[in-house]
Each structure stands twice: as C-alpha cells, then as structure tokens.
Amino acid sequence: MAGIVSTCALTLSSKSNSRTSWSEFETHHRRTIRGKPSRCRNCGIRAEVNFVDADEAKKLVRDDGYAVLDVRDKTQYERAHIKSCYQVPLFIENQDNDFGTVIKRTVHNNFSGLFFGLPFTKLNDKFVDSVQSQLSPESKLLVVCQEGLRSTAAAKKLEAAGYNNVACVTSGLQSVKPGTFDSEGSTELQDAGKAGLITIQGKISAVLGTVLICAYLFITFFPEQAEKLLQLAPPS
Structure with missing residues (x-):
C-alpha cells in the first residue's frame, strides 16, 4: 500500500x-x-550498502580493491585488526566532566568496564570529516566493527556524505574465522571484543558481575532501604 x-x-x-x-x-x-x-x-x-559475509569481504579487498575501514574503538583495534586498514572510531572515549556524565561513567566502569572491558564512549562528531581526510568519496570501502552494529551505522553516515561504494561484514569481525584476513594484534579478530573479568571465568563472572552491579546500584540510589536490609541480616 x-x-x-x-x-x-x-x-x-x-x-x-x-x-x-x-x-x-x-x-x-x-x-x-x-x-x-x-x-x-x-x-x-x-545510496546502497552491500552486506557480505567474511569470505565475500575478503574477495572485495583482494579482487576489487576495497579499502578496509575499522570503526571500532582504540582498545578493540589494538587487540586485533586487519593489516593495512584505516581506523576511524565511530565512538570515542567520553572524558566529559559534567555531573550527569560522571555518574554514568562511574556506573559504566563498575559494570561494563570492569567485567566486559568496554570503555565509556560517546559518538565521534568528527567521524565523517576524519574519513574524508584520508579516503575520497570515490573510494571503495569495507567498513568493519566487532559485532556489525557500528559498521552499519558508520556506513549510513558515509552514504549520506556521498560514499557510494560501501560494504559491511554481516555480524562483524566476531564472525571472521582465523586466517581469513592477515591481522595484527595480541589475539584473533573474532576475540578482540572479549576483555575484562568475563574472560577469566566466563559465565560465572558474568552472573557475578550482574549481581554485584545490581547491589551497587541499589545501595547508591536507595541507601535507606539498603541499610534496613543490612540491619535485618543475621550477624556472622
């Protein structure tokens, strides 16, 4: 209709x-x-964005002259990245010091930062400008991130800026098998998103982290109720 x-x-x-x-x-x-x-x-x-799997992405780079644009944050990029790629993060570390940001950063660092190794970030408002300074609108670009979400958002921004030959890896680098691309870093491409305590004890750390952060938030935002609960707890 x-x-x-x-x-x-x-x-x-x-x-x-x-x-x-x-x-x-x-x-x-x-x-x-x-x-x-x-x-x-x-x-x-x-505009048009071409979504491809890892093998198709390799062919675009090898046979069709696509340049690889990595839009992950600095920490994931340093753990592992495709050789000779360009790196312009879609999100950058948020170091703002207004009250609201400080609270959000504190909560983040005590959960996602500690247990999953994720930095506290904000949208990079100079993303398109940074790409344009390195790659012309006529360039063929394979945009990659870890899970596929940031690369899709980045591709949309680039399309709006006049880049008409843009491809993304479906599900991101986490779906790339070892050896598909020549890479650099301390780990494999598919493992670059894994960090923090969750890498030590896996699911146990994830569950424990969830419990601890819930307790932390409860004590932070409901101190009186938390104090009453502690008073009800039997002495050790």
Whole structure:
C-alpha cells in the first residue's frame, strides 16, 4: 500500500550477494512504496550498502580493491585488526566532566568496564570529516566493527556524505574465522571484543558481575532501604 509523504522518495528492497541492501529513489510522485520497483520518471539512486559475509569481504579487498575501514574503538583495534586498514572510531572515549556524565561513567566502569572491558564512549562528531581526510568519496570501502552494529551505522553516515561504494561484514569481525584476513594484534579478530573479568571465568563472572552491579546500584540510589536490609541480616 502506498502512503502520501512530505518527501519525494521511493524506497525499495533489493538483493545483493544474497544479503539485503537498500536503495532510495527520488520521484515526483510524492509516494513511498516498499517492494518491487515500478516505472517512474526522473528516478535516481541515492545510496546502497552491500552486506557480505567474511569470505565475500575478503574477495572485495583482494579482487576489487576495497579499502578496509575499522570503526571500532582504540582498545578493540589494538587487540586485533586487519593489516593495512584505516581506523576511524565511530565512538570515542567520553572524558566529559559534567555531573550527569560522571555518574554514568562511574556506573559504566563498575559494570561494563570492569567485567566486559568496554570503555565509556560517546559518538565521534568528527567521524565523517576524519574519513574524508584520508579516503575520497570515490573510494571503495569495507567498513568493519566487532559485532556489525557500528559498521552499519558508520556506513549510513558515509552514504549520506556521498560514499557510494560501501560494504559491511554481516555480524562483524566476531564472525571472521582465523586466517581469513592477515591481522595484527595480541589475539584473533573474532576475540578482540572479549576483555575484562568475563574472560577469566566466563559465565560465572558474568552472573557475578550482574549481581554485584545490581547491589551497587541499589545501595547508591536507595541507601535507606539498603541499610534496613543490612540491619535485618543475621550477624556472622
């Protein structure tokens, strides 16, 4: 069913390398249609992201001249990265010192930071500018991250900035088998997202960490109730 919208856009879903890609078409009909394209006048492609698996990604780099753009944070990049790649993080470490950020950073560092080794970050507002300073809009880019979420968001920003040859690895580097790419770092590409106490005792640490952070938050935000509970606890 077609609906009237305020912008002149016709959106269709297409298939590329057995993965779903999206193309946006401009039309004077002021309609948005999802499905197979119909004939229209003055249609032009705006953007398309190609989602590929690890083997397809390797072929793009080896045979088609795609440059690898790593958009992970510095910590994951240093643990393992594809050789000769470009690195521009989509998120950067948040060192702001306003009251709200300090509280959020403290909570984060006592949970995600401690147990999962994740830094406290914010969106890099200079991401596109940094990419443009190193790679021209005509470049063919394979955008990678650890899980596939950041690379998808980064690809969308690059498409909007005029990059029309962009591919992403579905599910990110965590799905890449050892030896698929030449890599550098202290671990394999698929393990670069693993850090913190969870790497020591696995699921036990994850459960323990969840319990401890819940207790921490309860004591922090409900100190009176926590004190009453401690008073009810039998003496050791």
